[in-house]
Amino acid sequence: MAERDDTENYISEYEPLQPRVDGASPRPMAAICDPSKLAHRVVVLVFMCFLGFGSYFCYDGPAALQVQVRQDMQLTTSGFMQLYAWYSWPNVILCFFGGFILDRVFGVRLGTVIFSLFVCIGQVIFAAGALWNAFWLMELGRFVFGIGGESLAVAQNTYAVSWFKGKELNLVFGLQLSMARLGSTVNMNIMGWVYGRMESLLGSAGHVTLGVSLMIAGVTCVFSLVCALILAFLDRRAERILNKEQGKTGEVIKLTDVKDFSLSLWLIFIICVAYYVAVFPFIGLGQVFFIEKFNFTPTQARAVNSIVYIISAPASPLLGFLVDKTGKNIVWVLCAVASTLTAHIMLAFTFWNPWIAMCLLGVSYSLLACALWPMVAFLVPEHQLGTAYGFMQSIQNLGLALIAMAAGGILDSSGYLFLEVFFCACVCLALVGVVTLYFVDYVRGGDLNLSASARAKLLKNKTDSE
Structure with missing residues (x-):
């Protein structure tokens, strides 16, 4: 009897158990479902890497469509570069307070979802500005997009530290950076083709074609929002199973x-x-x-x-x-x-x-x-x-x-x-x-x-x- 008790204590300490069913003995979870196992952390890492994919994909949307944006919106180069300036302005302040907001106000799970929403809404406003031929609305969209973009990167790093500190953290940061650059690369090389296809379908180039193309690009932001929701669920589940605290930036x-x-x-x-x-x-x-x-x-x-x-x-x-x-x-x-x-x-x-x-x-x-x-x-x-x-x-x-x-x-x-x-x-x-x-x-x-x-x-x- 003592030997059996020791075994059960060992299992409860190191192997999260599946709930009892019809009075059956608890069984260790499959590795892919167990938050303490590498297989489960790999699943989390996949969603973690794609969390910022949409943000980086859409950040360089203006660069990928530089000719089209300037022609369709009738912009000077100075006006065109305002789209990048408006992204940076909110982050002059938010770089100081992004970590505080995550730690003290929302928590990393809710904060990540909120920042992902800012990215999605910002891209939609940006695309709507092109659809309605309103450049001021495009600038507003980039401002809203910027509020979420940089803070989302802070949230992504917080998740990485929470799940991989003391294990594979340096590799994880490298993979996250690689995925971010992949998003920018794909955008640079695919958005011209997307614009061309929309031009063929709509019959002519113009601000409507530009707006539709940018709205299609926004699908990647929705995908990243879905990843944020899944990460929040998985992190909440790991907190319950492993009795671990919600991740913090430590800033x-x-x-x-x-x-x-x-x-x-x-x-x-x-x-x-x-x-x-x-x-x-x-x-x-x-x-x-x-x-x-x-x-x-x-x-x-x-x-x-x-x-x-x-x-x-x-x-x-x-x-x-x-x-x-x-x-x-x-x-x-x-x-x-x-x-x-x-x-x-x-x-x-x-x-x-x-x-x-x-x-x-x-x-x-x-x-x-x-x-x-x-x-x-x-x-x-x-x-x-x-x-x-x-x-x-x-x-x-x-x-x-x-x-x-x-x-x-x-x-x-x-x-x-x-x-x-x-x-x-x-x-x-x-x-x-x-x-x-x-x-x-x-x-x-x-x-x-x-x-x-x-x-x-x-x-x-x-x-x-x-």
Whole structure:
């Protein structure tokens, strides 16, 4: 009898049981239904990865249909780039409070569903603006879409930590990033075809055709909303079975911490803004650039414009592993920024096949993300990480909004050559920031550029001394 009791105690502790049926003994759950098992976590991971697919798919909808949007809505380039600026404006503020809203107001399950709804509603408003030939309504749609888009990414990361912390977390983050880039890539390469099919069915091009095409793209947002609902159900079920708490972001935002930020951290912020404003706005305007300068067909232009995302999908986890194993983060950031500058110079001043420059840009973009963002954690204590990353994302979105408008104005007044010179200047600013960061870190005896083995030894010494 004692042996049987021990067995039942073991099963109840480690094997969630199916409920009794007609007085029968409880049986262990199948692995795919058991929240403590890898098979079930894989199922959760699938829905987790597709959670942001619709958001990333529709984010670059304007870039995929750049020619059509400008023609059908009769826009200047400056007006067109407002669609990206309006996405960024709400995130200048929400980057600080997205984690707080998830933790303290809605909880990750309800918050994820609400942010997914914002993405869906924003895309519907955006498409309706095209249908009714009301550009102000399209701008409003992008604003609403932006409210949900960035906060949904925070929710996605929260789910990942809740389900995979201490297990396969780094791999999960890599897979989520790959799926996000897949969404952007598919959008870049399929929306032109969708518009063409709608044009054939409706008989002519125009704002109605554009609106219908954008509404079809919104189906991906509905799919992501369904994934959010399924994730909420699975997470609630796991909470009940495993007696685990609902996931939290763990972010603690305290704006007074900003005064304690070091010079090295401010240099990282400058590098971040100066670099990304030369990537995302360029992709937003890239299709027409490749058509006009290199005589590409629209299909070829969309393909080469999306190669940055295509490369980023598999390269991000691989390069992240490389940086983890080697350390020397500042050196890797320097390589990424220098390579990006080389790519923009090639695009601006040569007629070499642009696939070369865009592939180089794709690798550089992936490498910078893997090497730059982790350095924040080396500079600030854990209780300030939420504030530091929130501030970094906030000024990044502010920079993207301002540069998107500036890029449109430069293109309208001076053309693509001057726009590329402007992007080169932005990357040069990032390059100056990296070199300055290297010397500041060296003079102050920092550990930003230590090798992985040296950093591990330093961390061990700090732990032993405590």
